[in-house]
Amino acid sequence: MSSPLLELENVTIKFGGLTAVSDLTTTVGEGELVGLIGPNGAGKTTAFNMITGVYQPTSGHIRLCGHDTRGIKPSKLAAQGIARTFQNIRLFGSLSVLDNIRVAARLHNKQGYFGALWRGKAWKTSEAETEKHAIELLEIFDLASQRDEEAKSLPYGDQRRLEIVRALATRPKLLLLDEPAAGMNPSEKDDLMRLIRFIKERYNLAVLLVEHDMKVVMGICERIAVLEYGRKIAEGTPKEIQCHPRVIEAYLGAAAV
Amino acid sequence: MPFSGAKRWLLVGIALAVLASYFGDQFNRYYVGVAIDVGIAIILATSLNLINGHTGQFSLGHAGFMAVGGYCSAYISLRLTGHAHAEWFFPLSLLAGGLLAAFVGLLVGVPSLRLRGDYLAIVTLGFGEIIRVVAQNTEAVGAASGLKGIPKYTGLGWTFGLAALTIYVITSLVNSTYGRGFIAVHDDEIAAESNGVNTTRTKVTAFVTGAFFAGIAGGLYAHHKQFLSPTGFDWLKSIDIVVMVILGGMGRTVGVILAAILLTLMPEFLREVAEYRMIFYALLIILLMLLRPNGLFSFKFKRRAA
Numbered sequence: 001m002s003s004p005l006l007e008l009e010n011v012t013i014k015f016g017g018l019t020a021v022s023d024l025t026t027t028v029g030e031g032e033l034v035g036l037i038g039p040n041g042a043g044k045t046t047a048f049n050m051i052t053g054v055y056q057p058t059s060g061h062i063r064l065c066g067h068d069t070r071g072i073k074p075s076k077l078a079a080q081g082i083a084r085t086f087q088n089i090r091l092f093g094s095l096s097v098l099d100n101i102r103v104a105a106r107l108h109n110k111q112g113y114f115g116a117l118w119r120g121k122a123w124k125t126s127e128a129e130t131e132k133h134a135i136e137l138l139e140i141f142d143l144a145s146q147r148d149e150e151a152k153s154l155p156y157g158d159q160r161r162l163e164i165v166r167a168l169a170t171r172p173k174l175l176l177l178d179e180p181a182a183g184m185n186p187s188e189k190d191d192l193m194r195l196i197r198f199i200k201e202r203y204n205l206a207v208l209l210v211e212h213d214m215k216v217v218m219g220i221c222e223r224i225a226v227l228e229y230g231r232k233i234a235e236g237t238p239k240e241i242q243c244h245p246r247v248i249e250a251y252l253g254a255a256a257v
Numbered sequence: 258m259p260f261s262g263a264k265r266w267l268l269v270g271i272a273l274a275v276l277a278s279y280f281g282d283q284f285n286r287y288y289v290g291v292a293i294d295v296g297i298a299i300i301l302a303t304s305l306n307l308i309n310g311h312t313g314q315f316s317l318g319h320a321g322f323m324a325v326g327g328y329c330s331a332y333i334s335l336r337l338t339g340h341a342h343a344e345w346f347f348p349l350s351l352l353a354g355g356l357l358a359a360f361v362g363l364l365v366g367v368p369s370l371r372l373r374g375d376y377l378a379i380v381t382l383g384f385g386e387i388i389r390v391v392a393q394n395t396e397a398v399g400a401a402s403g404l405k406g407i408p409k410y411t412g413l414g415w416t417f418g419l420a421a422l423t424i425y426v427i428t429s430l431v432n433s434t435y436g437r438g439f440i441a442v443h444d445d446e447i448a449a450e451s452n453g454v455n456t457t458r459t460k461v462t463a464f465v466t467g468a469f470f471a472g473i474a475g476g477l478y479a480h481h482k483q484f485l486s487p488t489g490f491d492w493l494k495s496i497d498i499v500v501m502v503i504l505g506g507m508g509r510t511v512g513v514i515l516a517a518i519l520l521t522l523m524p525e526f527l528r529e530v531a532e533y534r535m536i537f538y539a540l541l542i543i544l545l546m547l548l549r550p551n552g553l554f555s556f557k558f559k560r561r562a563a
Contacts, residue, residue, distance in 0.1 A: 054447070054451075073450070074451050075451075075453050075454055075456070076455075078451055078452055078453035079453050083451070083452070084451050086447075086448065090445045091444075091445070091448070092444035092448065093444050093445070094440065094443070094508075095437065095440055095441065099437050099440075102434045103441040103449065103452055103454060105434065106434055106454065109434045109435070111434065111435055112435055113430070113435060113462065115433075115435065116429055116430050116433035116435045116436055117426060119262070123433075126434075127433065130434050169452075170452055170453050
């Protein structure tokens with residue numbers, strides 16, 4: 001059997017006395033759309049931070065295409081195909097919309113320090129290519145008209161979208177979305193669901209989605225894993241999760257079951 | 258034109274500097290001296306701007322790198338005095354000073370750039386003081402009495418030619434896909450790292466580049482004043498350069514150059530009150546924060562147009 005794109009095996013992380021994620025085992029296959037849900041403080045974002053290399057698990061293994069990612073810097077993992085967005089938007093605020101994309105596209109621009117200084121033919125070709133690519137991406141996601149605006153001056157919804165586009169510019173295999181629907185109104189949420197489906201199809205991505213909005217999660221995820229207090233309490237299709245007694249208990253309390 | 262864009266400006270700058278150096282003798286020597294001070298300040302401020310402005314790492318050690326470069330190139334020149342064509346080695350001694358400063362920058366930068374904000378400022382401040390104390394206690398470079406009799410090689414041509422080169426290098430770096438990484442680190446380190454920017458390497462690169470040009474500036478300074486004393490490189494000198502960067506607007510090259518010119522000329526006009534410079538700086542920065550938080554010279558330039 002070939003190894004799945006992302007594999008978490010008994011992953012545990014402790015901060016002092018607090019076990020934020022405990023014994024988490026799950027997989028994300030190529031092109032799969034998996035949801036990760038759970039009440040506040042369940043360890044969803046911590047799991048993201050471990051997958052992207054920001055935190056190192058205390059024990060257990062995280063594998064990308066079968067290779068253990070322990071000790072690999074986040075920037076290296078980004079180069080290997082893991083991209084993410086953040087719960088609280090983290091754009092490069094003082095850079096233009098286009099430059100936000102260019103920074104992420106740096107991974108595929110071979111020109112380095114001395115290329116930028118010499119500004120020769122190879123550099124110019126490479127810069128033009130990067131820019132063309134970035135503009136194409138912005139056009140697909142309807143942000144091209146704002147390309148020269150400062151990222152921090154964009155409206156909230158556009159900032160969320162730009163963050164996703166920036167992640168795509170690294171050309172990932174796996175995209176981690178941390179509460180992309182937070183702060184959106186219902187029509188924006190519908191747009192977002194369409195957007196996620198679209199990028200998944202178009203770029204043949206695997207997506208791991210942390211989200212509180214059940215309509216979004218149930219609407220687009222093929223499989224859902226539920227965390228509570230750092231432990232996985234359930235995993236299955238949206239239908240299975242909706243009527244899973246442990247999940248209902250975690251969200252609504254034991255009396256509701 | 259065989260050269261386009263930024264490169265053409267670099268050539269124009271160097272040509273003007275060389276031209277100026279031919280007519281340099283006709284000007285009042287005092288004015289030429291002040292002009293060289295201005296050129297050196299431009300190199301220092303522009304290179305510090307890469308570290309403190311564009312990359313957002315608060316370094317207070319620029320005078321230390323300047324001292325390393327200054328002492329290194331002055332030492333080489335003094336060793337070569339009496340040699341038939343000693344002056345020909347001046348550019349090499351400058352380069353050696355710059356490279357040594359860059360190397361020291363690497364040694365200081367690799368461990369300390371893991372720190373953020375205030376901590377980095379304290380470490381670099383301490384580094385600057387270490388350099389000063391080492392110079393003060395090393396007989397080979399004159400210890401406390403300083404290094405005397407350095408040949409007068411620095412002229413308008415070298416100073417402004419190298420100032421043009423510094424400006425070219427910093428703006429070319431920043432205005433490229435590669436160099437947008439510096440600003441990305443400034444804006445959000447975590448997001449930069451997760452988008453494939455190796456933040457540690459980016460910060461060290463900025464630090465080493467800045468240190469290199471500070472070293473070059475130190476070499477020019479040594480062959481301009483013809484005398485180096487450790488006290489000339491104390492932390493107040495670092496503060497001087499930081500003030501230029503803050504006043505010009507962090508990350509705004511044009512503003513920083515203007516601030517470097519202004520803050521170098523001002524003490525010349527205000528000789529009598531030069532002792533109170535630091536009080537004035539403090540007031541200026543407080544007023545600046547209140548009235549023009551983006552820098553004194555932040556006009557409506559296109560953002561980051563440098």
